[in-house]
Amino acid sequence: MSKVSKSPWLLHYDASSCNGCDIEVLDCLTPKYDIERFGIINTGDPFQADILLITGGVNSQTESVVKQIYSQMPEPKVVVAVGICACTGGVFKECYNIKGGIDTVIPVDVYVPGCAARPESIIDGVVKALQILDEKQTALRQNGGDS
Amino acid sequence: MEAKNEIRKISLNDFYPAVLAMKAENWRPVQICAVSVPGGYEMSYSFSKNYDMVTLRLEVDEEQEIASITHIYPCAYIQENEAEELFGVKISHIEPDYHDKLYRIDETTPFKVKE
Amino acid sequence: MAKRSIVPFGPQHPVLPEPVHLDLVLEDETVVGAIPSIGYVHRGLEKLVEKRDFKQYVYIAERICGICSCGHGLGYCMAVENVMGIEVPDRAKYLRTIWIEMSRVHSHLLWLGLLADAMGFESLFMESWRLREKILDMFDETTGGRIIHSVNQVGGVQKDMDSTMLNDVLRAVEDLQKELKPVIDTFLQDYTVQSRLKGTGILKRDDAIAMGAVGPMLRASGEPYDVRMLGYAAYGDLSVEPVISTGCDSYARCEVRLKELLQSFDLIREAIGKIPEGPVSVPVKGNPSGEYFVRIEQPRGEAIYYIKGNGTKYLDRFRLRTPTTSNIPPMVEMLKGCQLADVPILILTIDPCVSCTER
Helix, strand or coil, X not given: CCCHHXXXXXXXXXXXXXXHHHHHHHHCCCCXXXXXXXXXXXXXXXXXXXXXXXXXXXXXXXXHHHHHHHHHCCCCCXXXXXXXXXXXXXXXXXXXXXXXXXXXXXXXXXXXXXXXXXXXXXXXXXXXXXXXXXXXXXXXXXXXXXX | CCCCEEEEEECHHHHHHHHHHXXXXXXXXXXXXXXXXXXXXXEEEEEEECCEEEEEEEEEXXXXXXXXXXXXXXXXXXXXXXXXXXXXXXXXXXXXXXXXXXCCCCCCCCCCCCC | CCCEEEEEXXXXXXXXXXXXXXXXXXXXXXXXXXEEECCCCCCCHHHHHHCCCXXXXXXHHHCCCCXXXXXXXXXXXXXXXXXXXXXXXXXXXXXXXXXXXXXHHHHHHHHHHHHHHHCCCHHHHHHHXXXXXXXXXXXXXXXXXXXXXXXXXXXXXXXXXXXXXXXXXXXXXXXXXXXXXXXXXXXXXXXXXXXXXXXXXXXXXXXXXXXXXXXXXXXXXXXXXXXXXXXXXXXXXXXXXXXXXXXCCHHHHHHHHHHHHXXXXXXXXXXXXXXXXXXXXXXXXXXXXXXEEEEEEECCEEEEEXXXXXXXXXXXXXXXXXXHHHHHHHHHHHHCCCEXXXXXXXXXXXXXXXXXXXX
């Protein structure tokens, strides 16, 4: 069976970011950076997504949404935290309505730092995530998974 | 271009008639800002006409109630709800009243001066 | 009477890059009411002013929003400078003007792309964003950042542009204006675009004023109000005229933004032509004490910055009223009476910026 990483689908969610990283993620899809050349398609549906890109720190309102989206994604799946806010909370860490990085809520596989993260590093992070996706798929098969 | 940008102090009794007068003269509502001061709040209601901006400054005690201006300027509801939720300013008859559920934050009135 | 139903819109929706939620009250397919609810990206940045000193806070102010970053830094610095009575050097004023006009170009192109995407006009979206990259490259060259530039500081700007950079910006603007022509023609003349935009989302001039609309929303309803006329930064020396349209509909709002793009190109050219030599910042001594309201024209409209200092290095209060906060009530008014299918486009025509609004 072929590998998922040949054509992974990507889901983007804004936990509570300042928009900077969000527009850079969108930028990756447009002609200059064109992430589709790696076979990656941006989807809005968690049930069909393999990679979850999250920007921004988590607050109590988005916490449940992040958990729900993560649980709806099929195995194997990887999570990429884009931007320093998603990694640790960043400049907003001391705000009363920020819990911290994404890893306080769900497990994160790849951290992409930067404020705002540059498209080159986002693509780099996604490509790293593809290797992890392959490893997870192999492990899943060895354990008798069906994918 | 020179334009007016002034802060006018006003008492609670004169406040509602003053906002009504602003509406009658077609002033545009600009912003509502609450500031916590010991024992109470400073409320600033800004209005603008052409390029002039006038801010009505209201000083209230913590427990004093302010009448909502949403019945004169319906669009004020977002900023009045915000002042109520984040500062704990008592504003009566906001239409629609979100009852401290605009931002749905965990902490109550984070901007209020706490002893 | 038709049966009423409530349809939730958002927080995740394909046309919205950011989470915002609306409860739409429908009678059959017609919207009769809408209740906005926000708070998904509320962080509480205004509170942080008590933990960071007033010079450090510039970096937080710039991160209120990644699209309007340059303007937020400028507005905050202007408020502090006004309280402290600092006169900024002329060259810094011109540099600020050039950067904020560049960010207006980037923001309007971003919006045009999103509008095209909302209509399903994929190639127009890609083209708008491809052109936007040219201005981002210029930001990269002149400031070192694509989205968050960190150029403003209390008392001036942090970086200077040398003549090579200024020439590069001029060349980029020339290129962009040439390549933008077919895009502008498509937005204004294409049959599909017109059929989606014309006659939808009517906001009359009197309503716009009474509901507190700002920016392109207000100007598309025929009210010539543009805060740049006040002459802050270097606008006093440049020829600024508010761009207006009397159409009052979505098409008029699109038209105003397209014309503002061309106006920004002219302003950048004029500012680069007139920029004086000299220092780009003055040293800042002491701490702010007092209060001040500053108005500046962001890409989305008038933004209000208020600071209150108490003589220490920590401010008592920083308040920002963003254009989107003001534009949500008129948007709700505009939605009444429209068809369900038009809702995404109408929401987009106010150019919502949620992370600014919730701070």
